[in-house]
Amino acid sequence: MRIPPLVALALAWVVLMLGVAILADAAAPYSYTALDLRARLSPPIGFGGTWAHPLGTDELGRDVLSRLVHSIRMSLLIAFGACIIAAVLGTALGFLAAHFRGAVEHVVLALVDFQASMPFLVLALSVLAFFGNSLPLFICLLGLHGWERYARISRGLAISAGAQGYAAAVRQLGASPLRIYGRHILPNIASTLIVSMTLAFPEIVLLESGLSFLGLGVQPPATSLGSMVGYGREYLTRAPWVLLAPSITIVVTTLAVSILGDWLRDRLDPTLR
Amino acid sequence: MTALLEAEGLVRRYTMRRGLLGRQVELRAVDGVSLRLERGETLGLVGESGCGKSTTGRLVLGLEAPDEGTVRFDGAPVPPVGSAAWRAQRARMQMVFQDPLGALDRRLTIGTQIAEPFEIHGMAGAQDRVAGLLRDVGLREDFAARYPHELSGGQRQRAVLARALATDPALLVCDEPISALDVSVQAQVMNLLIDLQAERRLTMLFISHDLRAVRQVSHRVAVMYLGRIVEEGEPDAVLRDPAHPYAQALVSAIPHPGRTARRQVLQGDPPNPAARPPGCAFHPRCPVAVGLCRSVVPELKPRASDGRRVACHVAQGEAMGEAA
Numbered sequence: 001m002r003i004p005p006l007v008a009l010a011l012a013w014v015v016l017m018l019g020v021a022i023l024a025d026a027a028a029p030y031s032y033t034a035l036d037l038r039a040r041l042s043p044p045i046g047f048g049g050t051w052a053h054p055l056g057t058d059e060l061g062r063d064v065l066s067r068l069v070h071s072i073r074m075s076l077l078i079a080f081g082a083c084i085i086a087a088v089l090g091t092a093l094g095f096l097a098a099h100f101r102g103a104v105e106h107v108v109l110a111l112v113d114f115q116a117s118m119p120f121l122v123l124a125l126s127v128l129a130f131f132g133n134s135l136p137l138f139i140c141l142l143g144l145h146g147w148e149r150y151a152r153i154s155r156g157l158a159i160s161a162g163a164q165g166y167a168a169a170v171r172q173l174g175a176s177p178l179r180i181y182g183r184h185i186l187p188n189i190a191s192t193l194i195v196s197m198t199l200a201f202p203e204i205v206l207l208e209s210g211l212s213f214l215g216l217g218v219q220p221p222a223t224s225l226g227s228m229v230g231y232g233r234e235y236l237t238r239a240p241w242v243l244l245a246p247s248i249t250i251v252v253t254t255l256a257v258s259i260l261g262d263w264l265r266d267r268l269d270p271t272l273r
Numbered sequence: 274m275t276a277l278l279e280a281e282g283l284v285r286r287y288t289m290r291r292g293l294l295g296r297q298v299e300l301r302a303v304d305g306v307s308l309r310l311e312r313g314e315t316l317g318l319v320g321e322s323g324c325g326k327s328t329t330g331r332l333v334l335g336l337e338a339p340d341e342g343t344v345r346f347d348g349a350p351v352p353p354v355g356s357a358a359w360r361a362q363r364a365r366m367q368m369v370f371q372d373p374l375g376a377l378d379r380r381l382t383i384g385t386q387i388a389e390p391f392e393i394h395g396m397a398g399a400q401d402r403v404a405g406l407l408r409d410v411g412l413r414e415d416f417a418a419r420y421p422h423e424l425s426g427g428q429r430q431r432a433v434l435a436r437a438l439a440t441d442p443a444l445l446v447c448d449e450p451i452s453a454l455d456v457s458v459q460a461q462v463m464n465l466l467i468d469l470q471a472e473r474r475l476t477m478l479f480i481s482h483d484l485r486a487v488r489q490v491s492h493r494v495a496v497m498y499l500g501r502i503v504e505e506g507e508p509d510a511v512l513r514d515p516a517h518p519y520a521q522a523l524v525s526a527i528p529h530p531g532r533t534a535r536r537q538v539l540q541g542d543p544p545n546p547a548a549r550p551p552g553c554a555f556h557p558r559c560p561v562a563v564g565l566c567r568s569v570v571p572e573l574k575p576r577a578s579d580g581r582r583v584a585c586h587v588a589q590g591e592a593m594g595e596a597a
Contacts, residue, residue: 165375172336173436174363175393187380269380 085143090150098158198261202254304500317491384417427458
């Protein structure tokens with residue numbers, strides 16, 4: 001198996017991010033809340049900084065590298081968790097609609113339209129206002145973002161597979177619905193769902209940053225890539241590294257995930273081998 | 274001994290809507306079809322596209338429930354679609370599809386897919402049987418490890434056939450099994466079907482628009498027009514001397530080398546199942562239609578002269594009193 005260099009690079013980056021997230025406590029040189037008031041807004045190495053703070057410090061003298069490491073852990077947890085929740089929920093509802101048709105399908109489609117037409121911020125605001133903020137709730141809430149796309153995709157593809165072709169053929173062999181959907185339809189539409197997931201991943205990261213910036217997401221002193229960008233914005237002109245470090249991480253990580261998803265889709269398709 | 278399959282007065286309607294606010298139109302895809310298949314017999318079902326051949330096949334297999342009429346398989350009614358009994362019965366009745374690439378899951382190897390009926394119906398020894406099935410349909414055993422897109426059209430259809438035969442079914446419905454294949458391969462698949470039918474004493478419903486293919490495999494042939502069977506009989510007799518004007522037009526459309534004359538071209542619009550003409554559905558295009566044909570629906574019954582079953586007033590001699 002040959003891996004193209006770009007994909008290898010993307011894979012290496014994602015592995016690095018996962019490693020950093022898992023080993024955050026060991027990888028961070030300081031605690032992410034530790035203050036160094038004498039070295040406030042010190043620049044990173046190469047811009048006049050010292051090895052004490054390789055990526056510089058923020059307005060309170062907190063080490064940017066340490067905060068970045070903990071932010072990566074938090075953001076990856078939220079983004080992966082929310083992506084998986086959305087994909088599982090959406091695909092399950094889509095299959096239910098495709099299998100039962102009739103009333104079930106109408107209910108699912110009504111929910112899909114409701115979700116698609118409702119500004120997500122309004123939903124997020126009301127849920128967080130009523131139930132307070134906790135990390136599991138926040139992940140589940142973001143998991144509600146974008147599930148309707150998986151539902152639409154999986155319903156449409158399941159119906160077309162069932163109307164003619166392999167699913168109809170397996171059905172008339174006497175297969176149970178579980179086998180038809182689990183063994184045949186899901187693997188066949190997985191490539192489309194995976195691509196959809198890699199598109200949703202950056203969106204969730206950005207949504208998380210937006211909500212964190214509004215003070216609704218990750219609450220200080222906990223930190224995430226989004227909240228780092230949000231708080232660093234105020235020092236954009238005097239200390240751009242506070243904002244640039246998490247921004248670059250977001251861009252490179254989402255790009256790497258997209259490249260990996262694209263490659264994975266091709267690998268999962270035996271006809272493209 | 275009862276017939277393996279008896280279908281009585283099958284009707285299948287679809288409703289469709291024209292435009293956003295259009296009236297709902299009822300479309301009768303199958304309109305009162307009765308079939309009887311004896312064990313080990315092959316019935317050929319011919320007709321132009323849209324005449325309800327495939328729907329009849331699906332109704333007979335119990336893949337769709339008819340709106341009216343009954344299907345009895347082996348003396349008992351077919352259980353409701355999707356029930357456990359229905360699923361278990363699939364082992365005894367199988368289908369071969371027109372598009373073999375569409376009917377195969379492109380992510381699984383041929384061997385896995387042929388073994389699937391064994392898994393579904395809880396039968397043991399899948400691996401040995403897969404090799405035997407591949408041999409039976411004329412494929413090498415190493416094809417088991419290949420994916421559908423790595424096979425040619427004829428090989429794929431053989432694989433589909435192997436999967437359909439896996440559970441040793443009593444009834445096989447072939448829905449246009451050769452029309453997606455090129456001509457040289459068509460003959461091979463036809464011969465394979467004939468051999469398998471004879472070896473395994475299969476009962477077959479062979480659906481096709483190719484009259485010559487039907488003649489080659491069938492013991493009996495039924496001609497369909499707009500959801501009804503209009504003529505039924507021995508294939509050689511029907512093809513040499515068709516009784517129904519529609520069957521005559523079909524037979525005259527078979528190309529013959531050297532023949533130039535006597536090709537009967539049908540006039541008028543192709544049939545529209547949503548707007549069925551009153552009386553005999555064929556009368557607007559029929560060259561010999563008389564007044565009776567416009568008002569009374571002809572019944573499918575044996576003709577007085579030779580016992581051929583035909584649904585036509587003219588062929589039955591009922592229109593003699595009127596001058597055509």
